């Protein structure tokens with residue numbers, strides 16, 4: 409099946425959805441993006457916290473100075489329409505980018521293009537690539553102390569812009585070569601921040617759920633959801649700067665993202681953790697999250713936006 413990508417109001421076949429090699433977004437990394445999970449509960453297709461995702465996209469565009477010719481409501485409707493056009497999709501990727509050909513770092517024609525793609529990553533991408541896709545049975549994580557990402561003094565951490573992911577790519581690629589699956593970054597002062605494309609949660613020996621403050625990381629929609637679930641479950645929460653010893657002494661660690669929701673970390677720098685135990689707090693939160701996305705929880709109606 410040839411998927412169709414919505415580009416500025418028109419559907420374009422997947423293979424024809426291209427940008428010029430000299431476009432500003434391609435040359436300078438000026439592409440803002442969002443990634444939204446789709447859940448199908450016995451034929452009822454929903455998008456997870458769509459309004460929150462759109463709000464974050466617009467905030468990123470405003471911070472980066474990238475103009476948008478559409479309203480949040482236009483984008484809301486276009487996303488749902490694209491999902492209907494592409495049955496069986498598991499995710500939506502929305503991109504806002506300066507597609508004009510530019511010579512300067514400041515674009516002469518700073519008009520943005522919006523593209524909305526709905527797809528199933530395995531069938532539409534992974535199986536079509538030549539090399540096998542990297543998978544791991546257990547999530548073994550390296551604490552990256554040398555290289556930093558999403559520094560306030562370079563790009564605000566809340567901006568989801570392509571150029572802000574190059575340091576993550578380099579650091580994580582190196583960690584993979586060293587035998588780890590994932591990395592967790594620290595900031596310039598040594599505090600734990602987040603992973604390349606997920607937020608980090610720690611459960612300490614006193615069963616307190618720790619995560620870095622919103623001002624220091626990307627506003628993860630899954631992070632926000634986990635905090636709401638934890639509050640509802642009467643779990644003690646501390647949103648604050650996390651010194652590295654908290655990770656070194658952690659009982660459990662998990663990562664959150666739209667692609668993996670709650671992902672238990674099995675080992676940090678080769679030290680085993682209890683995150684995967686059935687009685688762990690991580691597992692409790694994970695099970696509750698599953699009920700929500702299956703439409704069986706009191707939170708489901710608020711968070712699942714039916715297509």
Ligand SMILES: Cc1ncc(COP(=O)(O)O)c(C=O)c1O
Nearest residue numbers: 605606607626628629630665666
């Ligand atoms: C840097 C970073 N942190 C955290 C996240 C997790 O955010 P969300 O839960 O909204 O997917 C992402 C997602 O892409 C990310 O890129």
